[in-house]
Amino acid sequence: MKKISIIVPCYNEEKAIPILYKELLKTVNKMKEVNFEFIFIDDGSIDNTLDECIKIAEIDKRAKYISFSRNFGKEAAIYAGLEAAKGDYVTLMDADLQDSPKLLPKMYELIVKDEYDSVGTRRVDRKGEPVIRSFFARCFYKFINKVSKAELVDGARDYRLMTRQMVDSVLSFKEYNRFSKGLFSFVGYKTKWLEYENKERVAGETKWSFWKLLIYAFDGIIAFSTVPLLISVVIGILFCFISFITILVIIFKTIFFGDPVGGWPSLVCIIFLVSGIQLFCIGIIGAYLSKTYLETKKRPIYIIKKSNF
Ligand code: UDP
Numbered sequence: 001m002k003k004i005s006i007i008v009p010c011y012n013e014e015k016a017i018p019i020l021y022k023e024l025l026k027t028v029n030k031m032k033e034v035n036f037e038f039i040f041i042d043d044g045s046i047d048n049t050l051d052e053c054i055k056i057a058e059i060d061k062r063a064k065y066i067s068f069s070r071n072f073g074k075e076a077a078i079y080a081g082l083e084a085a086k087g088d089y090v091t092l093m094d095a096d097l098q099d100s101p102k103l104l105p106k107m108y109e110l111i112v113k114d115e116y117d118s119v120g121t122r123r124v125d126r127k128g129e130p131v132i133r134s135f136f137a138r139c140f141y142k143f144i145n146k147v148s149k150a151e152l153v154d155g156a157r158d159y160r161l162m163t164r165q166m167v168d169s170v171l172s173f174k175e176y177n178r179f180s181k182g183l184f185s186f187v188g189y190k191t192k193w194l195e196y197e198n199k200e201r202v203a204g205e206t207k208w209s210f211w212k213l214l215i216y217a218f219d220g221i222i223a224f225s226t227v228p229l230l231i232s233v234v235i236g237i238l239f240c241f242i243s244f245i246t247i248l249v250i251i252f253k254t255i256f257f258g259d260p261v262g263g264w265p266s267l268v269c270i271i272f273l274v275s276g277i278q279l280f281c282i283g284i285i286g287a288y289l290s291k292t293y294l295e296t297k298k299r300p301i302y303i304i305k306k307s308n309f
């Protein structure tokens with residue numbers, strides 16, 4: 001019998017976990033043809049998330065938990081889950097039921113019958129989301145798809161079912177700065193996208209503020225593209241060209257009209273502009289350097305404090 005591992009990253013989800021487990025059982029009990037394994041990753045929660053996981057593990061042998069020594073972030077939780085999963089198929093699911101377990105049978109069918117390597121989910125609308133956030137999200141997807149080899153689908157969630165082969169491929173990327181959305185696409189394979197409407201979370205609140213998302217987006221771009229490093233080259237060439245033209249204009253005006261260049265305000269503006277652009281470009285280089293720095297330290301991606309594996 002084949003086995004599906006369900007990985008659930010949980011950060012302060014004490015209220016959501018019991019509801020999720022109940023919902024999971026409904027679906028799992030219908031899928032008699034497969035075995036299941038539930039892996040709850042407690043990402044350093046400060047509420048009773050771990051106790052909820054332990055409670056479930058005590059009554060259900062299929063339930064496993066891994067508890068981190070502190071909050072390492074969802075990416076670390078995903079990685080830990082993928083490493084621990086033993087199933088022939090592996091799925092990632094949020095704890096808040098925004099990723100409905102009801103889709104699982106359909107996803108499994110697509111993978112088994114239609115021989116997809118992965119079935120992902122994407123939301124078709126951004127209802128209930130602040131306008132500015134949607135705007136930036138769209139810009140992010142447009143930009144990253146232009147500058148990187150990883151093709152990111154707008155609205156794609158982390159909720160997906162994958163074959164063992166694909167999971168092993170994702171795990172073969174040992175990088176510290178993990179951007180799973182990019183990795184899932186970068187490894188290739190055939191992915192089928194299921195569309196569904198966005199849902200409110202059942203309990204608790206989102207852990208993603210606007211700033212956290214913005215930083216996450218930058219991390220994604222840096223992890224999957226080196227194009228921003230070329231920005232300074234392009235701007236540099238452009239500025240050389242502009243200054244060459246203005247030098248010619250000034251020489252021409254001075255020779256034929258005896259007209260000296262007027263005033264310091266224009267000079268100050270130019271100095272501000274150029275030094276601003278220089279700092280911007282140094283910042284981009286710094287961003288790549290800092291990621292390289294963290295990568296070379298080879299720090300562990302997560303630290304386990306307690307687990308029943
Ligand atoms: N999560 C996590 N570590 C974190 C932040 C979030 O494990 O540092 C988990 C969280 O418990 C949830 C999932 O990641 O199961 C998605 O988080 P959330 O629902 O807050 O994100 P959203 O759905 O709003 O994008």
Ligand code: MG
Pocket residue numbers: 094096098201206
């Ligand atoms: Mg959520």
